[in-house]
Amino acid sequence: MKKRSVIDVLDLSVEELDQLVATANDIIAHPDDYAHACDRKKLATLFYEPSTRTRMSFEAAMYELGGHVISMAGANSSSAAKGESVADTAKTVSCYTDIIAIRHPKEGAALVAANNASIPVINAGDGGHCHPTQTLADLLTIYREKQTFSGLTIGVCGDLKFGRTVHSLLNAMSRYPDNKFVLISPEELKVPSYVKQDALKSKNLPYEQTTDLEAAMPKLDILYMTRVQRERFFNEEDYLRLKDSYILTPEKLRTAKSDLSILHPLPRVNEISVAIDDDPRAAYFKQVLNGKFMRMALILKLLKEAGTL
Amino acid sequence: MNIDPIQNGVVIDHITAGKGMRLLQLLKLDETDLSVALIKNVVSSKRGKKDIIKIDADIPVNLDLVAYVDPGATVNIIRGGQLVEKRQMEMPELLVDVIACKNPRCITSTEQELKQIFRLSDRKNKIYRCLYCETKAEK
Numbered sequence: 001m002k003k004r005s006v007i008d009v010l011d012l013s014v015e016e017l018d019q020l021v022a023t024a025n026d027i028i029a030h031p032d033d034y035a036h037a038c039d040r041k042k043l044a045t046l047f048y049e050p051s052t053r054t055r056m057s058f059e060a061a062m063y064e065l066g067g068h069v070i071s072m073a074g075a076n077s078s079s080a081a082k083g084e085s086v087a088d089t090a091k092t093v094s095c096y097t098d099i100i101a102i103r104h105p106k107e108g109a110a111l112v113a114a115n116n117a118s119i120p121v122i123n124a125g126d127g128g129h130c131h132p133t134q135t136l137a138d139l140l141t142i143y144r145e146k147q148t149f150s151g152l153t154i155g156v157c158g159d160l161k162f163g164r165t166v167h168s169l170l171n172a173m174s175r176y177p178d179n180k181f182v183l184i185s186p187e188e189l190k191v192p193s194y195v196k197q198d199a200l201k202s203k204n205l206p207y208e209q210t211t212d213l214e215a216a217m218p219k220l221d222i223l224y225m226t227r228v229q230r231e232r233f234f235n236e237e238d239y240l241r242l243k244d245s246y247i248l249t250p251e252k253l254r255t256a257k258s259d260l261s262i263l264h265p266l267p268r269v270n271e272i273s274v275a276i277d278d279d280p281r282a283a284y285f286k287q288v289l290n291g292k293f294m295r296m297a298l299i300l301k302l303l304k305e306a307g308t309l
Numbered sequence: 310m311n312i313d314p315i316q317n318g319v320v321i322d323h324i325t326a327g328k329g330m331r332l333l334q335l336l337k338l339d340e341t342d343l344s345v346a347l348i349k350n351v352v353s354s355k356r357g358k359k360d361i362i363k364i365d366a367d368i369p370v371n372l373d374l375v376a377y378v379d380p381g382a383t384v385n386i387i388r389g390g391q392l393v394e395k396r397q398m399e400m401p402e403l404l405v406d407v408i409a410c411k412n413p414r415c416i417t418s419t420e421q422e423l424k425q426i427f428r429l430s431d432r433k434n435k436i437y438r439c440l441y442c443e444t445k446a447e448k
Contacts, residue, residue, distance in 0.1 A: 085420050106416040108441020112423065127414050129442055194445075 004305045005114035005121040006298065009132040009168050014175050016301075020136060021143050023297035024290070031064070037300060038067030041308060044097040045071045046089065046113070047124070048080060048104040053266065053288060054124050054133070058101045061295035070097055090117040098308050099299060102126075120302035122295075128164050134265050135168040136298065137291030141283050142173075142222060144290065145261040149176040153219050157184040158226035158246050158271060160191040165265040166226055167191070170199040181207035182216045186242045188233065213246060218255045223248075225264045225284075227271045249273045256281070263287055312346050312363060319370050320385040321362040326350055329360025332378045335407075336371060338364065373401045377408065380435070402429050404437060408446055415442040 006012060012020070027034050043062040047055050059069045072080075072089075079089060086104065090113040093100055102113050103124040110123035110130070125131040143149060154173055156166045160183055170191070173179050181200060183191050190209060200207045210216050217223075228246050233239040247270060248262070264272055264284040276282050303309045324332060329347050338345045344365035353359040364370070367388065375382055376398040386394040404427040410417050417423050417439070426440040437446040 085422065086416065087420070087423075104416070105414075106419060107412065107414050107443075108416040108439070111441055112416055112420065126416075127442075 002305065003118065003120055004302055005110075005117075005123075006132050006302070007110050007114060007121075007123045007126075008130045009135040009172050011132070017136075017139060017172070020294060020297045020301065021140055023300065024140050024293040025144070027293050027296050034065055034296065034300075036066040038062065038065035038303065038309070041065075041067040041099070041303060042097040043067055043069050043299065044093045044100045045069060045124075046093065046100060046102040046104075047072065047074070048102075048109070051103050051125070053291075054103060054131075057133075057288070057292045058122075058124060058295055061292050061299060064292070065296055065299060067098075067299075086112045087116040089113070090121070094118040099303055099306075101295075119308075120306050122298060122302070128162060130168065131164055132168065133291060133295050133298065134165050135172050136294035137287050138165070138169050138224070138263060138265070139172060140290040140294050141263055141287040142261065144286070145283055146221065149173065149179075151178040152221040153180045153182065154222045154224065155182040155184055155216055155220040156191075156224045156226070157213055157248075158228050159189045160185040160226070161189040162229075163226045166224065167195045167199070169224060170195060174199045174203055174205055179205065181205065182220065183207060183209045184211070184213050184216050184246075185209075186211060186228065186238075186245070188238060188242075189228065211245070213248075214252055214255070217252065218257070220260055221257065223256070223260060223262050225262065225268075225271055227269055247271050247273065248276060250275050250279070253279070253281070310348065312348060314390065315363055315365045315387050316390050317365075317367045318387050319362075319364045319366075319368065320387060321364075321370070321375060322359070322383050322385055323353070323356070324360040324362065324382045325379050326356070326358035326360055328379050329362055332360075332375065332382075333362055335374055335378060336362075338362065343368070371407065372396065372398065373404055374407045376400050377404055377437070400429055400432060400435065403427070403440075404429075404446075408437075410439040410442065410444055411447055412439065412442050412444040415439060415444060417441055 062069050086109050094117045100121045101124045102110050105127050107127040107129035110126045114121040160166050230239050260281045261283045262281050333347050346363040348361045350358045380398045380400050382398050384396045406425050409425045427437040427446050428440050430436050430438045
């Protein structure tokens with residue numbers, strides 16, 4: 001058996017993604033069948049920066065599999081505060097637990113942990129680099145809302161330059177056939193050219209770029225919203241000019257398809273009006289729940305591959 | 310201009326004109342006490358102009374670094390005044406401790422005992438990316 005880690009969603013093949021989605025759906029349908037799947041196994045959550053939902057999602061996932069969780073108390077009150085390297089921490093924690101979920105503010109920290117741990121490592125977010133389990137949550141949500149990963153028109157909206165979740169989603173969905181992409185953002189926050197090249201152009205996939213959310217709305221099957229953040233702009237004037245363009249309101253949804261699915265990686269600030277929360281097309285809180293099921297599926301897969309289960 | 314032939318040493322030839330100085334610095338030949346010559350803008354029948362570095366000592370040269378800076382260069386090993394080995398450069402898949410990641414958010418910026426590793430991500434466009442954070446190497 002071979003230890004395997006997941007640092008980037010692209011570490012998983014399309015077949016493996018499909019298998020994880022199938023497992024997650026089975027967990028949803030038959031939760032009792034999985035309630036003791038990880039009895040006596042331990043997940044270490046090494047969170048070097050604050051996180052509410054990702055950490056709780058991993059912990060809930062392991063508890064629902066019958067396993068246990070050991071957490072680092074936080075970077076300020078742990079060995080990291082004494083100057084221990086990520087590599088040494090990963091080696092040490094490998095002695096106590098069966099699988100690690102790590103979040104770290106520095107890009108590449110999860111890979112360092114994976115290269116040094118003797119147990120599987122899941123990247124729970126390494127700075128602005130990768131956050132594969134968020135993409136897994138996005139994928140399960142798309143599948144459960146649409147029953148397919150193909151033939152969809154997928155709009156991504158907001159901060160497409162710095163939004164790592166958008167880049168991962170584009171990369172993941174570009175691997176399925178017959179999808180079209182609509183990239184909706186202010187000029188200042190367009191998808192970086194290397195992401196477009198890797199995810200779309202190199203595969204000759206149809207895509208369009210626009211600054212106009214309302215014009216794009218009628219054609220979308222999926223709308224993936226992200227936040228336009230004030231700190232991304234060089235001047236306040238540009239931010240104030242653009243911020244309201246990308247706030248989703250009931251008025252902007254008037255021309256949307258009746259079966260549109262609205263996703264958002266959360267937390268939201270004001271980019272989706274709370275008036276939309278009760279709209280049946282709002283899928284962003286289901287997405288949170290789906291994240292837990294995909295984390296359960298991923299923990300199971302990696303522990304099985306490592307021979308721990 | 311004449312530079313005496315060397316008896317035992319290394320000649321890095323066919324360097325793209327203008328890159329010789331940078332290569333010399335990256336190989337830290339500017340810090341050595343060895344006899345080293347950098348000849349710039351030599352007339353070349355194939356390229357018009359080229360740079361050449363001659364090192365009058367049989368020292369190991371970091372071929373990965375030469376290949377990274379200028380994959381068109383050739384490294385000639387001279388012994389007893391004779392050419393004993395001629396190496397064409399090929400871009401390596403990995404560059405280990407050749408260049409450093411400039412991304413301040415990269416884990417290598419805080420954990421400095423880590424090896425600096427860059428992976429060749431696009432051979433056609435000669436693009437290397439940091440193994441950890443995937444930031445593009447600056448040329």
